[in-house]
Amino acid sequence: MEINNLDKIQDIFIETLKLQIEEYTETLSYIEYDPWDSVTHMKIVAKIEQAFDIEFEMRDIIAMETVAKVKEIVAKHINELT
Amino acid sequence: MDLETIGLGIDLIEYESFEGIQDDVRFLKKVFTTEEVSYCRTKNDPLPYLAARFATKEAVIKALGQLDEDIFYSQIEILKRENGSIKVILKEHPHFVVKVSLSHGKRSAIATALATRA
Numbered sequence: 001m002e003i004n005n006l007d008k009i010q011d012i013f014i015e016t017l018k019l020q021i022e023e024y025t026e027t028l029s030y031i032e033y034d035p036w037d038s039v040t041h042m043k044i045v046a047k048i049e050q051a052f053d054i055e056f057e058m059r060d061i062i063a064m065e066t067v068a069k070v071k072e073i074v075a076k077h078i079n080e081l082t
Numbered sequence: 083m084d085l086e087t088i089g090l091g092i093d094l095i096e097y098e099s100f101e102g103i104q105d106d107v108r109f110l111k112k113v114f115t116t117e118e119v120s121y122c123r124t125k126n127d128p129l130p131y132l133a134a135r136f137a138t139k140e141a142v143i144k145a146l147g148q149l150d151e152d153i154f155y156s157q158i159e160i161l162k163r164e165n166g167s168i169k170v171i172l173k174e175h176p177h178f179v180v181k182v183s184l185s186h187g188k189r190s191a192i193a194t195a196l197a198t199r200a
Contacts, residue, residue: 038140039099042155046108058154 001075005052009071012047016040026068048074089151089197091144095137096190097129104128113139113155121162134191135160138184141195142170146178149197176200 013024017035030036036044045061048054048070054077056064064070103109110119113136122131139158146153159171160182170180179200184193 037099038093039095039103039136042109042113043103043106046106046112049112050108058152058157061154062152 089145089148091141091195093140095133138193141193145195145197
């Protein structure tokens with residue numbers, strides 16, 4: 001994925017979860033990080049859809065359990081568009 | 083009664099986490115039905131009503147999850163009957179029945195759900 005796209009995802013996570021930059025890692029997890037709750041998850045999903053002009057399916061949204069997985073799913077959608 | 087056939091869910095939403103969501107069109111569209119949003123917007127402050135419906139949907143998701151059934155927010159519709167009770171419509175899961183109860187206070191909303199196979 002291009003660097004500016006990775007930056008967009010990073011910015012969305014940092015803004016929505018109010019993270020310090022060092023807290024943003026590939027392994028940051030929906031299950032293990034309490035502030036990443038169901039409401040925040042849907043906020044992140046909506047912001048990523050808006051930023052990339054894409055729309056996720058239910059199974060994608062459920063599968064987005066870590067930052068790494070979010071990046072993988074976004075990359076799949078972007079590639080489908082190109 | 084066979085408890086293995088019953089799913090139970092509970093969820094609590096603090097209004098603080100919902101601030102700004104009433105204006106987030108994409109969020110609203112992914113989570114709520116048109117009827118739900120229309121109902122909440124008849125209220126002076128839609129936020130507690132949207133939060134209560136989100137909590138209810140989460141409780142339903144948890145209850146059905148205990149029965150190994152995946153469902154998403156937009157597939158669950160929370161409607162209010164004329165007598166004030168809450169009706170749940172599962173749009174793509176007609177083989178399940180869900181009963182819910184919800185309440186909202188000054189700072190948060192809470193909901194419980196009980197699910198079983200129809």
